[in-house]
Amino acid sequence: MDPILIYGANGYTGALIAEEAVRRGLKPVLAGRNRDALDALAQKLSLTRRVFTLEDPAEIARHFDGIDLLLNCAGPFSQTAVPLLEACLEHSVHYLDITGEIDVFALCHRAQPRAQRQGIVVAPGVGFDVVPTDCAAAMLKQQLPDATHLVLAFEAAGGPSPGTAKTSVEGLAKGGRARVDGKVVDVPLAWKSRTFERDGQPRTAMTIPWGDVYTAFVSTGIGNVETYMVTSPKTIARVRRLRMLMPLLALAPVQSFLKSRAGATAGPDEQRRAATRSHVWGEVRNAAGDERRLQLVVSNGYALTVQSALGIAQHVLATRPAGDYYTPSQMMGAGYVLSLPGTSLIDG
Incomplete structure (x- = not known):
């Protein structure tokens, strides 16, 4: 089973996350809309890729086969979060993204009852935002x-x-x-x-x-x-x-x-x-x-996003928390940022 699907893997941040995932010994599936860019990245990292757009729910569902967790890196998230979140809720796949968009946080929060019923984690904003x-x-x-x-x-x-x-x-x-x-x-x-x-x-x-x-x-x-x-x-x-x-x-x-x-x-x-x-x-x-x-x-900010997003994704897969909507501090604890490389705290 390939547990993590990175959508938008051919984008700037998605590619950085994919490269770090490989360094950690993970084998995520790369996904997005740009076939040529995905082919190049998949060849470079020796990973598989899935090319699909987000207009057809049935097409999205076909590419969720064998996936436990989606990490959405394709912004603006106002355009990608609705179809990908809906697919995750329909097919019991954990949903994470790196958004900073207020309306997307609200969208994900409204899905809390469905996430609880489906037993999946919905955790937007697992990067520098927020x-x-x-x-x-x-x-x-x-x-x-x-x-x-x-x-x-x-x-x-x-x-x-x-x-x-x-x-x-x-x-x-x-x-x-x-x-x-x-x-x-x-x-x-x-x-x-x-x-x-x-x-x-x-x-x-x-x-x-x-x-x-x-x-x-x-x-x-x-x-x-x-x-x-x-x-x-x-x-x-x-x-x-x-x-x-x-x-x-x-x-x-x-x-x-x-x-x-x-x-x-x-x-x-x-x-x-x-x-x-x-x-x-x-x-x-x-x-x-x-x-x-x-x-x-x-x-x-981009270096932090790579570390925090992968850290939270690995935590979800390793601990299987209860299905719910989570902010980063709710999922990982208030001190999570202090565990990330390069962080120091100054009181006052």
Whole structure:
């Protein structure tokens, strides 16, 4: 039996995960829509491949034969999660992905009753989106159990992959998101800005619709969540100017053009991944004004995604947890990120 199917294996992150899987002695099945790219990767890694699109449920089902777990690496996940998740629920295959898209987290969470009945794990966001931030949120909840407000922020170096860049284009048309009094609400692009301190220096950041707006509430029960990305003041000003263009950004021809430009992004090479680190900040406070803070230094976001996604996939196959929807910290524990190579914790 071939237990793991990596869909989108020919993409930037999927290929990195496949290569690391082989180094770990695993033999995943490679899958996706690009026959030539899959053939080349399968030959390089001495693996089998399955080529299929996602329009026909029967075709997807045929390629699930002998599969225990699907790891979806094909973004934007707004396009791939619905058919692949449905196939997993229909055929009792565990579903994991590396999304950071709020709507995909919500989609997966709504499938919780079916996952419980089918006895399968549904665990989206097992990469950089949202493992470090979700673990940070869970650790802070342990320190301040009655926290009512949570702030999370990150600074990722190294540049985006094509899939990440395309997902960002989609996100621009949807505006910002935050969680207020337990509900996910729409807010303007770059709704708030503030600074976080790194190595004694201020780092400017703006709110973005990061996946923790959805998942952190599931993990911690904290009803007010804001998520920030470190960027320059000039970028913040440019993003705020885009607010007036949101109706235009949502038009299909504009989305298509911008995604084609984004798809030309190569993603960081091995040397850049090894040379760059990412930083995560977390803050909580309760109704009395008590606060707790922490900082994490982690490996490059793509390097972390490879390690965390495979680690969680192997954990699911080895331990067979109860069928359910899981966030990363619910599945692996709040300290999971600390077990990943290159992670260090800075309190306060």
